[in-house]
Amino acid sequence: MKLISRDTDYAVRALSRIARNGNKISSVSNLAKETAVPRPFLRKILQTLNKKGVVNSSKGRGGGFVLARGADKIYLVELINIFQGPIKLNQCLFKKKICHEVASCVLKSKMDALEKNMISELKSITIAVLI
Amino acid sequence: MKLISRDTDYAVRALSRIARNGNKISSVSNLAKETAVPRPFLRKILQTLNKKGVVNSSKGRGGGFVLARGADKIYLVELINIFQGPIKLNQCLFKKKICHEVASCVLKSKMDALEKNMISELKSITIAVLI
DNA sequence: ACAAAATGATACCAATATGGTATCTTTTAC
């Protein structure tokens, strides 16, 4: 059971690196060196971060990426959502085969609580916190 | 992000089924029917549950599986451990590339807290609770 | 103008994990 996949991990690394560089425009090549992430992979990651509005990109010579907002506004949970999909701990185990009382199911309610807690905790983790 | 894999899911189903049957000895064939799980797969699952001491098996005609202990002593977290490995949310993201201050890292401490909470919550879920 | 340096878009690939099947051996009840 891992919470954070490679993509998310690398995204965090790159984003905090950019933040450390004072949000100066940073090329993939530099970031790849600074974060020890394979260049083409990092590129793909930054491209999706761009599409999702986490960073802004500029093309052409001297181009690269900057954070689209303050590092304190980029939440870990958002990155997890982007690269790993929504956090869903509360999926019904029995698909109505056994536990029909979905409304009153202990498991489901516990999972719901867990999930809520988890998400709120993850929301308190931002890139700013990590640098 | 899924918390519970198919194996664990099926294990829970089978175990609660056995529990419902009053912990009477139950064959894979019957359980497969009752839980709508593919028979050979369920068999594999029950075999590992047996190895791990969650159920006891008896071979030969009329054989099958029974719970090795009370349904209130079989914890969801244990099943997750068996089929999906230990819950480890707190893996260091930067493998010392960026965040060297492992001891004081915000991320790590938050993850630790989350993990603890999660495990303790999961410990409160037993097969008994689910039937 | 033009070449270099950058991203955009996409297609591809390898390794691993997941979900499931098949087969053969061993044990036991009848």
Add this chain to the structure above:
DNA sequence: GTAAAAGATACCATATTGGTATCATTTTGT
């Protein structure tokens, strides 16, 4: 002895993950 069960294990198909390659497009310095 035979049928019904589990034990052991090898195998397979599909999806996901992690990563590469390629070509097109944009920008800038000269």
